[in-house]
Amino acid sequence: MDIEVLEGIYDANEKIARENRALFEENRVFAVNLMASPGAGKTSLIEHTLKRLKDRLRMGVIEGDIASSVDAEKLKAYEVPLVQINTGGACHLDANMIRQALEHMDLGALDLLIIENVGNLVCPAEFKLGESLRAMILSVAEGHDKPLKYPLMFSDSQVLVINKTDLLGLGDFDLEELRGTVRRMNPGIVIFELSCRTGEGLQEWADWLEETARASLRHES
Amino acid sequence: MDIEVLEGIYDANEKIARENRALFEENRVFAVNLMASPGAGKTSLIEHTLKRLKDRLRMGVIEGDIASSVDAEKLKAYEVPLVQINTGGACHLDANMIRQALEHMDLGALDLLIIENVGNLVCPAEFKLGESLRAMILSVAEGHDKPLKYPLMFSDSQVLVINKTDLLGLGDFDLEELRGTVRRMNPGIVIFELSCRTGEGLQEWADWLEETARASLRHES
Numbered sequence: 001m002d003i004e005v006l007e008g009i010y011d012a013n014e015k016i017a018r019e020n021r022a023l024f025e026e027n028r029v030f031a032v033n034l035m036a037s038p039g040a041g042k043t044s045l046i047e048h049t050l051k052r053l054k055d056r057l058r059m060g061v062i063e064g065d066i067a068s069s070v071d072a073e074k075l076k077a078y079e080v081p082l083v084q085i086n087t088g089g090a091c092h093l094d095a096n097m098i099r100q101a102l103e104h105m106d107l108g109a110l111d112l113l114i115i116e117n118v119g120n121l122v123c124p125a126e127f128k129l130g131e132s133l134r135a136m137i138l139s140v141a142e143g144h145d146k147p148l149k150y151p152l153m154f155s156d157s158q159v160l161v162i163n164k165t166d167l168l169g170l171g172d173f174d175l176e177e178l179r180g181t182v183r184r185m186n187p188g189i190v191i192f193e194l195s196c197r198t199g200e201g202l203q204e205w206a207d208w209l210e211e212t213a214r215a216s217l218r219h220e221s
Numbered sequence: 222m223d224i225e226v227l228e229g230i231y232d233a234n235e236k237i238a239r240e241n242r243a244l245f246e247e248n249r250v251f252a253v254n255l256m257a258s259p260g261a262g263k264t265s266l267i268e269h270t271l272k273r274l275k276d277r278l279r280m281g282v283i284e285g286d287i288a289s290s291v292d293a294e295k296l297k298a299y300e301v302p303l304v305q306i307n308t309g310g311a312c313h314l315d316a317n318m319i320r321q322a323l324e325h326m327d328l329g330a331l332d333l334l335i336i337e338n339v340g341n342l343v344c345p346a347e348f349k350l351g352e353s354l355r356a357m358i359l360s361v362a363e364g365h366d367k368p369l370k371y372p373l374m375f376s377d378s379q380v381l382v383i384n385k386t387d388l389l390g391l392g393d394f395d396l397e398e399l400r401g402t403v404r405r406m407n408p409g410i411v412i413f414e415l416s417c418r419t420g421e422g423l424q425e426w427a428d429w430l431e432e433t434a435r436a437s438l439r440h441e442s
Contacts, residue, residue, distance in 0.1 A: 007280070033345065036256045036343075037259045037260065037363075038258045038342045038363050038364075038367055038370065038371060038422075039258065039360070039362060039364045039367060040363075048245065065370055066343065066370060066371060066372070067369065067370065067372050068289025068369040068370050068372075070366050070369055070370060071370075089373070091312065091341070091343035093343050104253065104442065118343065119258070119342065119343075119370065119371070120312070120341060120342070120343050120344075121258075121259045121341070122312035122339065122340075122341050122344070123312050123341075123343070130264075131249065139260070139362060139400075140387065141360060141362030141363075141388070142258060142259050142260025142362075143260045145291050146259055146260060148288065148289040148291055149286055149287060149288065149289050149291060149292075150259060150287060150288075150340070151287070151288050151289075151390075152287075152310065164362065167362070169389075170387075170388075170418075171418065193419070197391075197392065208421075
């Protein structure tokens with residue numbers, strides 16, 4: 001009797017993530033995995049990014065949710081290619097879900113793909129999707145002590161967007177302490193401070209994202 | 222050759238949860254499993270609850286975190302029995318972690334035990350701990366659309382605490398819509414609205430918790 005040795009769940013995910021990555025590179029698509037707690041502002045940041053960049057880059061969005069299509073409904077107005085993944089209970093996206101979503105997208109017609117992960121500061125960090133960039137949002141309302149409590153997300157992301165800066169001063173959020181903690185854990189991380197409500201800081205984020213995507217796509221061509 | 226059939230992970234958890242529950246009942250301890258997203262205010266609510274109830278009930282706290290003891294450090298000042306669980310990466314507490322924590326607590330000396338779960342609106346809802354009460358917090362900063370996106374937590378909790386009501390009016394949070402959605406999913410849920418920052422609504426919460434704990438303990442005796 002043959003005994004089949006199953007690959008570990010992370011190894012299997014890693015393999016599919018590499019295949020997704022190869023697909024993105026072949027098609028010259030810059031893919032962003034956007035992660036955050038529930039309500040930190042993932043969908044709002046995507047909306048503002050679409051407003052600023054959808055006429056400059058050919059954009060698409062994959063929306064990941066446990067249930068519902070509330071977020072995808074909001075994004076329909078922007079008329080970009082949009083695929084909704086419902087994880088049916090699962091607390092994160094994985095590479096296989098992305099592979100299936102990509103069957104419904106024409107990658108040849110895209111430059112920049114934003115993947116909104118499930119709202120969760122823990123599990124999404126453990127599953128690579130094949131993305132070109134790992135970006136996370138922390139909302140000022142969540143508090144500055146989060147890096148110590150959710151270290152993997154903060155040490156593994158390449159960009160940290162601090163959202164809801166309009167709430168600074170209302171509580172005891174210490175921006176300097178946050179920046180210091182995150183930089184000790186992850187010296188290379190790029191940090192943006194912005195407010196999707198007031199618009200402060202959004203243009204800098206959009207400019208940087210456009211430039212980073214273009215530089216990566218040039219490199220791949 | 223004997224083949225050992227392993228129990229499913231949920232069944233195994235369920236069994237240990239029942240044993241924990243039996244321990245709580247034997248010792249007449251009312252145990253609250255407090256769940257929420259990162260930064261929704263779990264530790265703050267525990268602090269305010271300790272201030273109001275620790276001289277009226279014999280209280281203890283189990284602090285669940287992925288890493289760090291930031292929250293436990295804050296609670297030391299209240300001088301109640303306190304055990305820190307570090308999950309070492311895991312995104313939720315499970316019944317076995319609680320069983321191990323209980324080995325370090327004198328349950329006979331407690332009336333009310335609050336268990337602060339890992340900050341996560343998804344996975345903790347799937348793992349019963351043996352608790353007497355499942356309570357969740359939603360912060361106004363997270364938005365009123367969360368029940369549709371994270372349905373298990375909202376439909377499985379017996380109490381919803383809406384925290385940071387001082388932020389109402391700053392954004393587009395619709396309290397009526399939230400209440401309606403949650404009640405359709407979970408008609409029996411008890412809802413509190415409060416602000417740990419201003420103190421509004423905290424006494425109603427503490428009074429209700431004390432009364433509920435006492436009623437349950439009388440019933441068990």
